[in-house]
Amino acid sequence: MKEQDITKRRKIKNKIFHALIFLCTLFGIFILSVLLFSILSKGLKWLSIDFITNFPSRFPKKAGIYPALLGSLWLIILTALISFPVGIGTALYLEEYAKDTKLTEFIKLNIANLAGVPAIIYGMLGLAVFVRMLGLGRSILSGALTMSLLILPTIIISSQEALRSVPESLKQASYALGTTKWQTITGVTLPYALPGILTGTILGISRALGEAAPLIVVGALAYVSFVPKTPFDQFTVLPIQIFNWSSMPKKEFQNVAAAGIIVLLFILLGINSIAILLRNKYQIRMKD
Amino acid sequence: MKRILSALLIAATALSFSACAKQEKLAGTIKIDGSSTVYPITQAVAEEFNKQNPDVNITVGISGTGGGFKKFVVGETDINDASRKVKDEELEKAKANGIEMMELEVAYDGIAVVVNKDNNWVDDITTEELKMIWDKDSKVVYWSDVRPEWPKEKIKLYGPGTDSGTFDYFTAEINGEEKRIRTDYTASEDDNVLVQGVAGDKYAMGFFGHSYYEENKDNLKALKINGVEPTTENIRNGSYKPLSRPLFIYVNTKSLERPELKAFVKFYLEKAKDLVEQVGYVPLEDAKYQEQLNKIK
Known part of the structure; x- marks a missing residue:
């Protein structure tokens, strides 16, 4: 009982x-x-074609997101071009080449710490180093370099995890064929780790797409009457444009802001689905 | 570097063109930053100006009056939007960098003190009572602490955050010292958050730019200050005291030599009357705009 x-x-x-x-x-x-x-x-x-192709306006009905959309695309592409090679390079060095010294430990610890630093701090760093010291001005390039710093820790750490998950037996098999370290890395380690690396990178880039705070410090603007043509142009991005609309006195701008959020969400989903597609493709190839 | 060079080139060509033919197309870049209160006016002017002069690139930032002046006094921007006059230390910094500026009034703005639509006990408040409520270390907890006949309900306070020119102005005028204010109120840099806060709470009180009240009249009630209603007329003639103020733009006098900038500033003052009203502020008197225009001739 x-x-x-x-x-x-x-x-x-x-x-x-x-x-x-x-x-x-x-x-x-x-x-x-x-x-x-x-x-x-x-x-x-x-949401309409006009909304995508118009410039911002004081009339909610005429307001569009075009310069912010292009600014965001410029920023994201540049950020990806900078952070992807640097991030994977760092991870490769730390996992494959670096010896287990105090210095390596120190670097690893710092990267882990950097991942937790608030975004606005990176903005101030970007302002001091890229805008002022290197004289790049309040340009897309300064913004992209700042964003790269912001997402590098995420990319490095997830790439390290991915590299660590490569089975030792695969690498040994490669060495047994008489390959050099570099050949093993490009032929075995990287392809095996690529899906994991891609996931981390895309997560980082999605984050950069949604950040506004560091870019405000670096000098992204509220209103831009032109479309950026080179990395040295001034710019604005989607999150700043959306924030700007949400704080306007006219009530209709709340709806315009909502439409902007839909565009931003759409791009984020787009990037994420590309990541998933790429990952699946490589995972299947590795199984064969 | 490249950008500076190309900007110089463009400016130089623009100059040489304007020298021989006045009707030549304007080009170049105009950099504006500063107060988020003045921003809607400047954005509207920029929008209209670009319709006629599509080759002039205009950028407008919203770093706040003070933040904007930081860039303006080192020559990073051509125009600074300001919701207060320039401070002495800002003038000194500009001088040290060889920057001279011209002050132009562009509109009036009132600060509205608002309560909930369902608040039926207060229509009118004095500056002394406002100070009692908002001052540093204020003892006011209940409405009845201000006037005994008001309900013994907790008063919920909403106001802008410390980076806003509205905040600086209100604290200086009401509490007698800039940034002097009690700390236990709900602060937000986004005025729409304040609007929602007051609109959703019968016992709330808040203050923010008059244009936000105009857009949300259905949900809010603006109080008379010392018996004066915050109407357009009272804000313009200054009888809505002490919470009405002029809004400015500060122009770098050296930039003013560039034809596209001069055209822009002139356009600003000529069109301000209509545009200012469209974005919810109070235009200056016609004579006053003419006075400003004479300054740049």
Whole structure:
């Protein structure tokens, strides 16, 4: 009789915890759908071709996102071009070449710490080093270099994880064929680790796309009447444009801001799905 | 470097063109930064100016009046939007860098003190009472602490954050010292957050730019200050005291020699009357705009 009781209680406990963690999952999904719903219901009818191709305006109906959209694309592409090679290079060095010295430990510890530094600090660093010291001005290049610094720790750490997951047996097999270290890295290690590296990089780049604070410090602007043509041009980006609209007195601008958020979300989803596609492609190739 | 060179080139060609033919197309880059309060006006002017002069690149930032002056006094920008007059230390810095500036008034702005639509006990408040409520170490917790006949309900306060010119102006005028204010109010740099805060709470009180009140009249009630209503007329003639103020742009006099910049500033003052009203501020008197225009001739 008593034993049955205990079993019953254990089973009930089990069910309660099952329900609790299910609720936790629901909580996230619920908040996300409320957010999405309010954004979509506000912004969807403001979304049009004109909205994409127009310049900002004091009239909500005429306001467009074109310079901010192009500014964001410029920034993201440059940031990717800078941070991808530097990040993977660092990770390769730390995992494959560096000896286990105090210095290596120190570098690793610092990279881990840098990942937790608030974004605005990077903005101030970017202002001091890129804008002022190197004289790059308040340009897209300064912004992209700052953003690269911001996301490098993320890229390095996730690349390190990916490189570490390459089975030692594969590398030894490669060495057994008489290859050099570099040949093993390019032929075996990198291809195997690439899906993991890509995931980390894309996460970093998505973050750079959504950041506004460091760019405000570096000098991205609220209103730009032209489209950037070179990396030395001044610029604005989507998050700043959206923030700017959300703080305008006219109520309709709230809807314009919502439409801007939809565009930003769309690009983020686009980048993430490219990442997933690439990852799947390489994963399949490795299995063959 | 390249950019500076090309800008110089463009400026030089523009200059030589304007020398021989006045109707020549304007080109170049105009850099503006400063107050977020003045921003909507400047943006509107830039938008209209670009319709006629598509080759002039205009950038407008919103670093705040003080933040904008930091860039202006080292010559990084041509024009600074300002919701207060330039400070002495800013003038000194400009002088040290060889920068001279011209002050131009462009509009009036009032600061509205607002309460909830359902608030039926207060229509009118004095500056002394405002100071009692908002001052540093204020003892006011309940509405009844201000006037005994008001309800014994907690007063919820909303105001702009410390980077805003509106904040500087309100604290200086009401509490007698810039940035002197009680610390336990809800602060936000985004005025729409303040609007929502006051609109959603029967016992709330807040202050922000008059244009935000105009856009949200349905949900808010603006208080008379010392018996004067915050109407356009009262803000313009200064009787809405002490919470009405002029808005400025500061122009680098050296930049003013560039034809595209001079054209822009002239355009600004000529079109300001209509544009200022469209974006929710109070235009100056016609004579006053003419006075400003004479300054740049």
